[in-house]
Amino acid sequence: xxxxxxxxxxxxxxPPGRRLxxxxxGGLQALPFLAPALVLxxxxxxxxxIWTVLLSVNKTxxxxxxxxxxxxxxYERLLTRDSRFLDRDEWPWxxxxxxxxxxxxxxxxxxxxxxxxxxxxxTRVRYEAAFKAIIFVPMAISATAVGVIWxxxxxPDPNIGVLNATITGLGGDPVSWLGRGDTANYxxxxxxxxxxxxxxxxxxxxxxxxxxxxVIEAARTDGATEWDxxxxxxxxxxxxPIAVVSVWMIINVIxxxxxxxxMTKGGPGGATRVIAYSYxxxxxxxxxxxxxxxxxxxxxxxxxxxMIWQIRRFxxxxxxx
Amino acid sequence: xxxxTAAETIAVxxxxxxxxxxxxxxxxxxxxxxxxxxxxxxxxxxxxxxxTSFRPRPDIGSSGWWTAFTNADFTLKNYDLVLNGxxxxxxxxxxxxxxxxxxxxPLAIGSMAAYAFAWIRxxxxxxxFLSIVALMVVPVQSAFVPILVExxxxxxxxxxxxxxxxxWYFGIWIxxxxxxxxxxxxxxxxxxxxxxxxxxxxxxxxxxxxWKIFRSIVLPLSVPALASFGIFQFLWVWNDLLTALVxxxxxxxxxxxxRISQMLSxxxxxxxxxxxxxxxxxxVPLMVFFAxxxxxxxxxxxxxxx
Numbered sequence: 001x002x003x004x005x006x007x008x009x010x011x012x013x014x015p016p017g018r019r020l021x022x023x024x025x026g027g028l029q030a031l032p033f034l035a036p037a038l039v040l041x042x043x044x045x046x047x048x049x050i051w052t053v054l055l056s057v058n059k060t061x062x063x064x065x066x067x068x069x070x071x072x073x074x075y076e077r078l079l080t081r082d083s084r085f086l087d088r089d090e091w092p093w094x095x096x097x098x099x100x101x102x103x104x105x106x107x108x109x110x111x112x113x114x115x116x117x118x119x120x121x122x123t124r125v126r127y128e129a130a131f132k133a134i135i136f137v138p139m140a141i142s143a144t145a146v147g148v149i150w151x152x153x154x155x156p157d158p159n160i161g162v163l164n165a166t167i168t169g170l171g172g173d174p175v176s177w178l179g180r181g182d183t184a185n186y187x188x189x190x191x192x193x194x195x196x197x198x199x200x201x202x203x204x205x206x207x208x209x210x211x212x213x214x215v216i217e218a219a220r221t222d223g224a225t226e227w228d229x230x231x232x233x234x235x236x237x238x239x240x241p242i243a244v245v246s247v248w249m250i251i252n253v254i255x256x257x258x259x260x261x262x263m264t265k266g267g268p269g270g271a272t273r274v275i276a277y278s279y280x281x282x283x284x285x286x287x288x289x290x291x292x293x294x295x296x297x298x299x300x301x302x303x304x305x306x307m308i309w310q311i312r313r314f315x316x317x318x319x320x321x
Numbered sequence: 322x323x324x325x326t327a328a329e330t331i332a333v334x335x336x337x338x339x340x341x342x343x344x345x346x347x348x349x350x351x352x353x354x355x356x357x358x359x360x361x362x363x364x365x366x367x368x369x370x371x372x373t374s375f376r377p378r379p380d381i382g383s384s385g386w387w388t389a390f391t392n393a394d395f396t397l398k399n400y401d402l403v404l405n406g407x408x409x410x411x412x413x414x415x416x417x418x419x420x421x422x423x424x425x426x427p428l429a430i431g432s433m434a435a436y437a438f439a440w441i442r443x444x445x446x447x448x449x450f451l452s453i454v455a456l457m458v459v460p461v462q463s464a465f466v467p468i469l470v471e472x473x474x475x476x477x478x479x480x481x482x483x484x485x486x487x488x489w490y491f492g493i494w495i496x497x498x499x500x501x502x503x504x505x506x507x508x509x510x511x512x513x514x515x516x517x518x519x520x521x522x523x524x525x526x527x528x529x530x531x532w533k534i535f536r537s538i539v540l541p542l543s544v545p546a547l548a549s550f551g552i553f554q555f556l557w558v559w560n561d562l563l564t565a566l567v568x569x570x571x572x573x574x575x576x577x578x579x580r581i582s583q584m585l586s587x588x589x590x591x592x593x594x595x596x597x598x599x600x601x602x603x604x605v606p607l608m609v610f611f612a613x614x615x616x617x618x619x620x621x622x623x624x625x626x627x
Contacts, residue, residue, distance in 0.1 A: 026443040029531055033441070037434035037502055038449075044499040045456060048467035055466065063466050121356055133614070134360045137367070139621060140606040142560030144578040148599040149366045152373060152592060158385075160592065162369055165385050194366065202618060255460055258562040262582055276563075279462045284567065289466055296462040307458050314454055 049300075052293045060290035063283070074294035084270045085278055085295070096266075096273035097298075099185050103256060103274065106186065108249040110193045112242065115200025119208055120230060122201070132205065136198030143195070147262030150191035154178050178264055181271035188263050188272055195259075196252065200245045207241040208234060247306055254302050275299055374399055374596035381592050399597035408573075409580060409598055416576040416602075418490055419565065420558040423497035424551055430498065431505030432547065436535045438506065439513035440521055450510065457503040461496075465567050468496055484570070493568040497558050505550055512546035513539055545616070552613060553620030556606050577602045 056075070059068040078085050086095040118135050122128045138146065155161030156176040164174035177187040211234060219229050257276035260266060266273040266281070275298060283292030346353075372386040375395040389395070403409040437443070438450050472492045476485030486492045516539060524534050540547070558564075562578040569575060575583070581598045588594060610617050 023442065023444050026441050030437040030441040030443040030446075033433040033437035033531065033535070036430045037506060040430065040495070040499050041453065041456065041502055044468055044471065044495060045459070045464055045502075048464035048471070049459060051467035052463045063470060118359060121352060121359075124352060125356060127356075131356055131360055135363050136618070137607070137610065138363070140556065140610040140617070141367075141603050142562070142578060142606065144560070144562050144581050145599040145603045148581065148595045149370045151590060152369055152386075152596065153366050155590070155592075157382075159383060160381065160385065162365065162385065162387065165387070194363070199621060203622065206622075251458055258578075261562065262585065265586075276460075276462060280563070280566070283466060293463075293466065296460065296465075299460040300463045303458050303460055307455050310458065311451055311455055315451070 052296055055290050055293035056297050058290050060288070060293075062287050063289040066290075070290075074291050075297075078291070078294050078298070084273060095270070096275050096278040099272060100253065100256075100274045102185055103189055103253045104250065106189050107193060107196075107253055108246055110190070111196050111200045111249055112245070114193065114197045115204055115245070116238075118197065118201045119205035120234070122205060123208060132198075132201065135201055138195040139198045141195065143192075143258035144262050146191055146195045147259045150187075150194070151178070151263060153191075154187055178272075179268055181268055184264055184268060184272045188260060191263070192252075192256065192259055196249065199248070203241050203245050204238060207238055211237050247309060251303065251306060254299055275302075370596050370599060373592055374600050376593070378593040399593045400601070403584075403594050403597045403601065407580065407584060407594065407598070408575075409577065409601055411573065412575055412577045412580040413601060415569075415574055416559055416578075416605075419493055419497075419569075419576055420555050422490070422494045423501070423558040424555045426494060426498040427501040427505045427554060428547060428551055431502050431550075432509050432540065432543075433535070434502075434506045435509035435513055436531070436539055438510040439516075440534070440539070441531060450506075453503045454507050457507060461500055461564065464499075468492075468499075469567065487568065487570055490569075490574065493564060496564055496568050497554075497561075500564070501554050501557075505554070508550050509543065509546055512543055516542055545619070548613075548616045549620035551620075552609060552616050556609060556617075559605060560602075 055065070057069060057071055057073075059066040059070045080086075082095070083089070084095060086097045087093060092098070118132075122131050122135075125131070141149075153161055153163050154177040156164060156174055156179060158164040158168040158174045161174075163177070168174055175183065178184045215233060216229055219233060224232070255276055256274055257280065260272055260274055260277050261280070264272045266277050275295060279292050279295040279299065282288045282295055286292075369386050372389050373381055375397070376386065376389055377394060377396050377398065380389070380394060438446060469487065469492075472486040472495075473483045476487065477483050479485060482488075486495075520538060521534055524538055529537075559576075560578070561576075562582065565576050565579050566582075569579065572583075577598070581595065581602060584591070584594050584598060
């Protein structure tokens with residue numbers, strides 16, 4: 001958008017009085033366009049978020065307000081006395097928060113590695129489009145279906161699950177991937193990596209294509225190896241797209257719910273509980289509106305840095321455009 | 322050199338023989354093998370589910386789906402069972418009844434707001450817009466309960482019964498619309514400002530109202546952005562489980578995602594039902610993907626901020 005040129009009818013450059021009048025006129029013009037969206041967002045998004053903050057410090061009755069304000073009691077209980085959310089009795093710590101932190105480490109690293117690998121390899125062959133479609137297709141699939149697909153892959157019966165069939169075929173013993181506390185969380189993460197890699201690949205592949213082919217050819221002529229080209233030219237130019245997909249993945253991790261709900265319902269023994277799952281159980285299964293609200297506030301607190309990062313980015317983009 | 326293009330190959334080696342081409346291909350075979358292995362690994366889980374969904378129930382428990390290729394015995398009975406015995410057909414309709422209005426409502430309301438943010442000057446425009454951008458990533462969990470209570474109170478106020486809104490699809494339509502609006506406004510506003518300023522100013526000079534400019538200039542020129550958002554939102558809602566669990570309370574209104582999770586808790590892991598059910602759930606998104614791949618990818622790329 002060319003913000004430098006002042007179009008006729010623009011308010012810029014008019015005397016202050018007329019400018020004010022023009023702004024007021026603009027406000028009246030904008031109101032019918034804005035009103036439906038602003039009313040909905042105000043009543044069903046802004047008010048509810050404030051309401052949830054208040055619920056989290058209230059001794060609620062079910063999902064409604066009670067008569068007593070209890071300050072940070074819910075938060076204290078959540079972070080110190082709820083072993084399903086955060087258990088610090090023994091090292092390694094356990095609980096939904098810790099499981100979610102495992103997600104936060106493993107999921108983005110695997111997605112980035114596989115996304116980068118597939119993006120870099122795919123650009124070098126003629127069947128690139130078909131290959132990328134195959135990797136990307138799981139993005140279209142509901143997390144519910146992803147859960148069912150991987151329940152089948154991980155089935156402990158080697159006559160049903162392809163993974164255990166492979167292991168027994170190689171002479172090993174079948175493993176109950178989703179039934180064991182030490183593997184279940186990672187098994188679900190892997191299923192989600194399978195579903196998300198295509199997205200990372202598409203973003204990074206688009207960025208790779210934006211890199212001038214002449215620069216790469218020049219480097220080749222100068223005797224650079226393919227590894228040099230990747231490490232010294234392509235990788236540095238990928239830093240912004242990598243940041244963008246990383247933010248996307250972090251949001252995904254903080255909100256992950258459906259796939260856990262389908263595959264394990266948080267079990268065995270809470271080994272696959274995540275924050276969003278704790279929220280759902282406390283609020284809708286245990287009927288603890290205030291306690292669930294405190295969990296929701298933990299999610300909100302985790303997402304606020306992401307929010308700030310995005311606003312900064314859009315602001316700087318707005319200045320550039 | 323692994324990325325020599327066809328044109329270059331011909332230019333450098335004009336009389337390339339078949340054998341030298343084979344040698345060149347073999348030289349790159351590690352690359353091809355890696356790609357084929359990756360593609361195979363990625364397809365395997367879905368293919369397994371697809372094959373399983375067509376196998377008779379006793380076969381599923383006694384032999385792996387990969388053996389079905391050698392002794393083929395396929396049936397449509399599983400689909401018959403989930404569609405007619407487990408209400409999957411009515412759930413399919415419910416999924417559509419939820420997803421279509423939940424896509425059209427934010428499109429209509431959001432595009433109007435986006436027009437105002439793009440082409441009308443009014444006080445605090447950028448502040449309000451940035452506040453909406455900030456709301457884009459707010460976890461839905463931090464609004465669920467108050468929205469539910471608001472719906473109940475509003476239902477009671479309007480009709481005298483608490484379940485007037487939550488007892489039907491109204492609640493989930495509004496919930497999905499509200500959660501989608503910030504992203505919708507953001508995406509469309511950013512597209513609208515790229516439209517040629519001269520065109521809109523010329524229409525203004527000719528006396529066109531904002532409504533007329535919006536309807537007959539901005540919307541027709543923005544079909545790609547509207548389609549990208551529409552497809553993104555439709556699939557988002559179609560694939561959603563959590564919001565439906567919260568806002569759909571009557572079992573005869575369950576979408577397919579809830580129906581599948583319910584089959585899991587009722588029957589346990591019964592793959593003849595689950596595989597057929599999951600494939601019915603996947604059918605629409607897969608068709609959208611293959612028919613509208615370009616818009617689909619664009620929509621998802623744009624949606625990466627959500």
